[in-house]
Amino acid sequence: MDSTLVHVLAIPLPAQGHVIPMMELAKKLARHGFKVTFVNTDFIHNVVLNASTKNEDDGDEGIRQVSIPDGLEICDTRTNFGRLSEAMQRVMPRKLEEVIEKMNDDGMKIKCVFADNCMTWALGVAKKMGIKGVAFCPAPVTSLALFSTIPKLINDGIINSDDGSIVKQQLVHLSPTMPALSTETFPWVCFTDMNLRKSAFQHFVTSTEDLRYADKIISNSSEVLEPHTFSSFANMLAVGPLLASNTLGNQGGNFWSEDLACLSWLDQQPASSVIYVAFGSSGSPDQIQIQEIALGLELTGKPFLWVVRPGTTGKEATEELAHFKERIGDHGRMVSWAPQEKVLRHPSVACYVSHCGWNSTLEGVSNGVPIICWPYSADQFLNERVICDSWKVGLGLQKDESTGIVRKYEIVNKINHLLGDKNYKLRAMDLKEKLVHCVHEGSSYRNWTNLIEWIENEQVSI
Template sequence: MEAVTGNRPHVLAVPLPAQGHVKPLMSLCRQIAKHGIKVTFVNAQSIHDKIVSASAEEDDDSNDSIVMATVPDGLTLEDDPESSHTLFETLPKTMPQTLKELIERINSSNPNERVTCLIADLSFSCIFDVADKMGVEPVGFSPLSAACLAMLIHALKMLEQGYLDTNGSLKNVDEICVSDYILSWRKDELPWRVYSDLKAQKVFFELVKGYKEASKAKWWLCNTCYELEPAAAEFLPNAFPIGPLNLLDSINPVSSLRSANFYSEDSSCLSWLDSKPDGSVVYISFGSFAVLSQQQLDELALGLELSGRPFLWVVRPDLANGSRVVYPDGFLERVSGLGEMVGWVPQNRVISHPSIACFLSHCGWNSIMEGMSRGVPFLCWSCFSEQSHNKRYICDVWENGLKIDFDEKGIRSRHEIKKKISMMFCDNKFKENAVKLKEMCCKSIGEGGLSYKNLEKFIDHLRR
């Protein structure tokens, strides 16, 4: 990409409208901006409103090279604005035009800072046509594992070959392989899989069809490191592992941090963690999207109580199937001092705290990267999509965690939860493996590492 002499490179960044996609792309953009490159970060209006509402500080564009911009949600009168997947359905239809108009406004307002590069979530690669028409270089971004990206890239071929139906469900087989060197994908692990909601699954599978345009980008920036997934990284010709991205904010700090949270962080939990012994606390979080039934929440609460271990539990307001959480009778009184429940936390800081012993997680890739890069072992509680595939990497490949199993009724019981917490504290191999993986991640993102070199190469490319 050639920039006109005297002009400032300008990156337009477009994430998928989900917390686990917005957050790592923002971490990348902070580092790009640190090198004097202007960044315009584009969210759907409703996502932007969530971020602004959750931010405790006023943003000042004059002191930051990241400008926050919005495009309309694209909702019609027939769309349900409360549906969790509505934006995934509407934005691909409307974004190509609204993004084109945004680029035209930016270019006309300041000819010396014309948009030179579009970094888009690969699920939105349908907008690469816009980049091509506007003379802007397209770059793909994936906040998922390299193994998951490999599956998404090859899903349409598998649809054509008859392994998948039009809803994205497996046909006539129980699992499929992308490569002999990547874990196979079982029918309940597919990245677009949504249990008991075929409509939502169809919406997510439609997004997968956008990956057919991914080849238009020569760069696929991936939130992983080569050492973790060498076979999957090599299987993807355009992949450039640059992660774990969460480490960038601490290894290469910037003075002004843009918020990327959908919920307001409660930092008071850090003082509570200060009061606990090193390596004693079980941290529990299911991310920003997963929900549990009230019965399952009861079992989790009682399992944590039975364990007798201190615990920090992130309880979103909508965690109980979108409703307010009701705890078992007397639970709050019985765990007073032992347990701490909060609505949202600064997860990077929490996981870095010396009192944290393990992370009971939904196994979203963002959380895996954050926990792994801090040397924290996992208790795996996968909820949907590729999280079960991620869980198998943790338990069977990297061996830095344990899975919490369902019973015959599809519930993770209080006794199973207590059992697995006890096993985690009794067997030091999980912590030992977690520390080795942390060292691997830190080496890769640190100066001279493979992720460091890939990111450096990309930023040098932007500045040419």
């Protein structure tokens, strides 16, 4: 690593939806000419490396990947967020400090630390060591604005101070100019497990308090997407969508190997004909729901590409899906993990049935693809409202009131509605064009340019 070049460090939250956008950020920094050290936990580092050996296009683009312990044993489960969060806070700050000290001693002095807004303790380490620190929000900046107003929400008696549970169901204005948010869409409220809700809420509170260590706060969003939030919270800078400046569509940081053969299958399908279905890295519909999805896709009569992650289906559903695959033949394709950015760029894709994670949402709108919204946790319910009500590029699904299942005819009707109304596609394409302009010439481009200058030159300010 050339010691004469600017050297920065990036550290994401150890979760798929956070590692991927941080890697996009790292790649953009590397394309500028910076040297980047990317710090994962030991566990996630091994997962990513194992997947990357099977992904043909998963090059590191000059990014140096290192790891530090997360405080848990390798054999421990990492689904208990509270336990993982406590372990990370206890072990990782000192380990990160050791990594930085070693690189500084080896002549690879770190000039700036980029930390996920859920890992802001790392900015405390940077501040202690006299290094510039930038908080990076990979989610909608509205969620970060919401976290910053938690003390007021508590004082106003809207949420409980212990676990964030809703005391008053109502619409909330984070600022006079922002559209109202429903308390039902608060990211931590989706967790029905009260211990998980409490640990997630307290993590959001602590991480947001630690933003005091940040010299800058940037977001993988755009003033085009969240104009009222950025105008109300001037300290939060839009530099996204980062993927819109990734012309190759190669995505690093995946936890699973990608089925690149599905791209050849897409090449054989008519333009704007394929329904793409994917529920992210952690969402997994139950067995009955999977059967309804299969029947709904079959009833549309349209070709489809459906991502079903390994280990997310029980024995009965697995057998049903095997019969389903026999029936549909080459008319549809099921994969364990897809090169999603390339899929959504493909001209054969007509719409995207999505869980509405922010990464997936950005990938959809940045490629002009209308969205069928199927949120299940965190900020996804907030994203659904924005997709359907603000941008008007998608439709939500209604669950059966007695069972909580989205039935096959609801799936068929909403897909037919979305594809039958050309205005959804027109609005999606218009949004795509605005986002491309934003990252190449507009506000995100200007913010990024100023950020780079600030990192390189102490005297430059944003």
